Amino acid sequence: MKMFFQQKYLWLIAAWMVTTSVLGGLATKLGPWYFSLIQPPWKPPDWAFGIVWTTIFILSALAWMVAFNGGASQSQKNKITMLFWLNGFFNVLWSVLYFRMQHPDWSLIEAFFLWGSVLAIILVMWPIRRLAAYLMMPYLIWVTIAMCLNWETLVLNPGAY
Known part of the structure; x- marks a missing residue:
């Protein structure tokens, strides 16, 4: 019986998930500056972000495994x-x-690189296995939403950075 996934790749994927989520979590500081920002009314509650990111990381890991x-x-x-x-x-x-340097203006510029990196993964996976590319779509959608949220934060808080 063929193993679904080789263990060496599983460790690599797990390392990416843990490294990215832990470092991202440590960089996310919800302090007085963040809570002083005027947020758009459609912004999800803060507790939802952890659920969304956990789901995205799981789907990304599955996409990686499916492609490989x-x-x-x-x-x-x-x-x-x-x-x-x-x-x-x-x-x-x-x-x-965004959180540590308190520069939503810089983070919005950087978000285009983040968005592009997700799109690049999708484009590389597409000819290998479309299911893998589809599993990455929620990540692309979420980064798009985050960019809109980032933009609206800039508009609602001129000079807050």
């Missing part, structure tokens, strides 16, 4: 791995810029 198990060449596996680690960097950097 779906006949990806070694070159494609290397590209997917590099793109996920680049995405993790952009993910954490956004939190550092």
Whole structure:
């Protein structure tokens, strides 16, 4: 019976999930500055963000496994791995810029790189296994929503950064 996924890749994916989520979580500081910001009325409650990100990381890990198990060449596996680690960097950097440095203006610019990294993963996965690309769609949608939220925060809080 063929193993669904090789253990060495599972550790790599788990390392990406843990590293990105822990560093992103540590960079997310909900302090007085954040709570003083005027938020758009459609912003989800703060507690929902953890649920959304956990779901996105699980779907991303599944997408990674499906792509690797779906006949990806070694070159494609290397590209997917590099793109996920680049995405993790952009993910954490956004939190550092927004929450730690209190610069939603800089984080909005950076968010385009985060969005592009998710799109790049989808485009690389698409010819390998479409299911893997579809599993990444919620991540792209969420980053798009986050960018809109980031923009509205800038509009509602001129000079707060």
